[in-house]
Amino acid sequence: MLKVKIVRLNKQAVLPVYATAHAAGMDISACIDDPITIEPFKTALIPSGFALELPEGYEAQLRPRSGLALRSLISLPNTPATIDADYRGEVKVILINYGMEPFTVRHGDRIAQMVVAKVEQVCFEEVEELSTTGRGEGGFGHTGTTSV
Numbered sequence: 001m002l003k004v005k006i007v008r009l010n011k012q013a014v015l016p017v018y019a020t021a022h023a024a025g026m027d028i029s030a031c032i033d034d035p036i037t038i039e040p041f042k043t044a045l046i047p048s049g050f051a052l053e054l055p056e057g058y059e060a061q062l063r064p065r066s067g068l069a070l071r072s073l074i075s076l077p078n079t080p081a082t083i084d085a086d087y088r089g090e091v092k093v094i095l096i097n098y099g100m101e102p103f104t105v106r107h108g109d110r111i112a113q114m115v116v117a118k119v120e121q122v123c124f125e126e127v128e129e130l131s132t133t134g135r136g137e138g139g140f141g142h143t144g145t146t147s148v
Contacts, residue, residue, distance in 0.1 A: 004116060005053035009090050012107065013049025016114055025063060025113030028093060030105050037104045038097040043077060046093045046111055054085040054116065061115045062093055068111070073099035076112060083114075 006015060016026035030036075031049025038044045054060060061080035068074040077096040093112045097103045105111060 002055065002058070002116065004055070004058075007051050007053075008049065009051055010047075010049035014108055015050060025115045027065070027110040028062065028091070028112040028114050030093075030107055030109045030111050032105065032107050035104050035106045037102050038074075038095055039102050040097050040100050043094055043096045044105070046095055046105055048091040048093065051088055051090050052083065053088065054083065056085050057118060057120075058085055059083060059117055059119050060091075061117060062091075062112045063115065065110060065113055072101075072103050073097065074103055074111075080115075 008015065010031050013031045014029035016028055018026050028048055030046045032047060036044050036046065052060060060083040062076060062083070063080050064075040075096055075098060077094055081094065083091060091114075095103075095105065095111060
């Protein structure tokens with residue numbers, strides 16, 4: 001199991017936790033003194049109260065929670081958000097309210113999930129042309145929408 005260093009920047013912070021034994025993402029909770037209300041089609045930056053030291057070659061991705069998205073249309077506008085291995089500041093979550101009603105975040109609310117993943121840095125090799133494939137330049141819905 002990969003070990004990641006974490007520091008609680010606020011003694012009230014709820015540290016990330018896997019909700020179930022096979023969960024891919026850890027729940028991230030809000031660490032705020034007062035409730036924050038996000039109006040429809042507005043964003044808010046929500047602190048978590050902790051910082052990470054990810055090992056070199058890893059990133060942490062912040063993703064929406066499916067229940068918040070389904071019930072309240074709350075998401076992350078930059079999903080997945082990336083926390084780089086050399087970042088040492090507080091983990092904060094940008095939430096957006098796509099709903100028609102204001103949404104209030106309170107201390108301890110689970111607002112996002114975090115997945116730690118291995119990443120590779122690449123070195124580009126500039127060439128005159130790329131190899132051909134059956135797909136070629138087809139993209140943006142080129143395969144249609146029906147499955148039958």
